[in-house]
Amino acid sequence: MLSNYISIFQGIQRLKDFNIADEAGGVGKEVIKKFNASVTSGTLEIRFYWAGKGTTAIPLRGVYGPLISAISVNNPDYVPPPADSVISPPSGGGDISVGAVVGIVAGGVFIILLIFGVLWRRGLLGQQNTLDDDLKGVDLQTGKFSFRQLKDATNNFDKANKIGEGGFGSVYKGLLSDGTVIAVKQLSSKSKQGNREFVNEIGMISALQHPHLVKLHGCCIEGNQLLLVYEYMENNSLARALFGPEESQLKLDWPTRHKICVGIARGLAYLHEESRLKVVHRDIKGTNVLLDKNLTPKISDFGLAKLDEEDNTHISTRIAGTYGYMAPEYAMRGYLTDKADVYSFGILVLEIASGRNNTSYRSKEESFYLLDWAHLLKEQGNLMDLVDPRLGSDFNKEAMMRTINVALLCCNATSTIRPTMSSVVSMLEGRAAVQILVSDPNASNNEMDAMRKHFESTLGMNTSESQIQTASSQGPLTGSSTSVHDLYPVIPDST
Known part of the structure; x- marks a missing residue:
């Protein structure tokens, strides 16, 4: 020891x-x-x-x-201080108050969350897994492109190659190494809604092939890059041809306009009745009809399309589309059938015949509705006054009257009275007589007035007139639940 x-x-x-x-x-x-x-x-x-x-x-x-x-x-x-007032570091440094420590910790947590949020919004965190999950089970009957291929084809997405700009992405003209001219739609992956519409469009259009449906060559999914590759349409959209800036408008004679109406009708008849997938497009309008070099119309943008289940009499779903083209029963009650596309087609035909945009807001007191005007002219017996003045008198008046009457039949406020699209094709081509309906104009007007009030309440139009003016100057008025990703968007000439 x-x-x-x-x-x-x-x-x-x-x-x-x-x-x-x-x-x-x-x-x-x-x-x-x-x-x-x-x-x-x-x-x-x-x-x-x-x-x-x-x-x-x-x-x-x-x-x-x-x-x-x-x-x-x-x-x-x-003399020790109160236990809850200070925390003394073991090194004998200065005392730090509990409030300061809490502030430091909270600030650190906020910064970390902010970093994660920025990464998420830029699509660098989690979004790819979500998109991969969404794509599971989708039969992609289309080609795949690498991001480098599309980057080279568009010259690194050069502004000079931009041919369209929408709320959901930009569209660029591109040239593949084999000489194929393409339109590249670059989508944003920042929102889950964008992902859903991206997946929906691939799944729908890759399974549908028709001369009057735009062809999807393929897609690109790399990291946060989401791109769709379409056939290039030399003459842009029908809306641009009719309502775009004067230098971009096309001189469409009556035979060409009639051919466009028939082509769109054939495309819809295929979607509703002939394809193995019965599809409701939900957003038929001028910006979603493209024209190739021969002015052949092709329906595009299937991001909002829905399958029309045969075992259901209708589809009750979230309302999506464009105000002014939506059928009353769908806009107000969510009652969706293929007859909603028939209504939208009728509005579009009235636009083609008249050369006027469906809705144009002129002032707080006065609004112009193309369908209202057509009904008024019909009651007065002056339906030919609806015809686009740019056509002059060089057109077949019988064919014009038949076409306008078919359009009004398609726009009937009662969905069951509207014809099928195959019947529309027959009537437009003169192979079947146009059914003349004697309906109660007051009932129709009441239905339409109710729909307008519904939308004005939904979009806040009755409380902010300046919002209407702003929206009208930028194109067709659309709500928060509408499609805003046209392949070739256009600012209509409201005059």
Whole structure:
């Protein structure tokens, strides 16, 4: 047992040749020594040195305890602060209040969440997994392009190649290495809604092939890059041809306009009745009808399309489309059938025949509705006044009257009275007589008035007239639940 040692406190020797056995006077007895030391640097230094004396062996087996069992450090002048006011760092640094600590922690958490939010919005975190999940189970009957291919085809998405700009992305003209001219629709992956419409469009249009449906060459999904590759349509959209800036408008004679009406009708008849997928497009309008070099119309943008289930009499769903083209029963009650497309087609035919946009807001007191005007002219027996003045008198009046009457039949407020699209094709081509309906104009007007009030309430038009004026100057008025990603958007000439 070592019994002799030297102790040093803060570099000062306090005991020398201290024999604890003699000091205690027996085994198992305590010896307490007290020393004063000044602590100036936050560290108390205590050293023990063996003096080289005592035994080096234990003669008998037994239980032996330590020579020093405890060291206690007390500051007689120290008064501790309240337990909940400060947190003292072990290094002896400055005290930090609890409020400051909470603020630091909260600030750190906020910064971390902000970083994650920015990464999420840029599509660098989590979005790809969501899109991959959405694509599971989708039969992609279309080609795939690499981002580098499309980047090269559009000259790194050069502004000079931009041919359209929509709320859901930009459209660029591109040239593939094999000489194929394409239209590249670059979509944003920032929203889940965008992802759903992207997946919906791929799934729908890749399974549908028809001369009057725009052809989808393929898609590109790399990281946060979502792109659709279409056939290039040389003459842009029908809306641009009719209502766009004067330099972009096309001189469409009556035979060409009639051919466009028949082509759109054939495309819809295929979607509703002939394809293996019975599809309701939900957003038939001029900006979603494209014209190729021969002015052949092709229906585009299937992001809002819905399958028309044969075992259901209708589809009750979230309302989506464009105000002015939506059927009353769908806009007000969510009652969706293929007859909703028939109504939209009727409005579009009236636009083609008259050369006027469906809705144009002129002032707070006066609004112009193409369908209202057509009904008024029909009641007055002056339906030919609806015809686009740009056509002059060089058109077949019988064919024009037949076409306008077919349009009005399609726009009937009662969905069951509207014809099927195959019947529309027959009537437009003169193979079937146009059904003349004697309906109650008041009932029709009441239905339409109710729909307008419904939309005005939904869109806040009755409380913000300036909102109407702004919307009209930027194109067709659309609500928050409408399609805003036209392939070739256009600003109509409301005059």
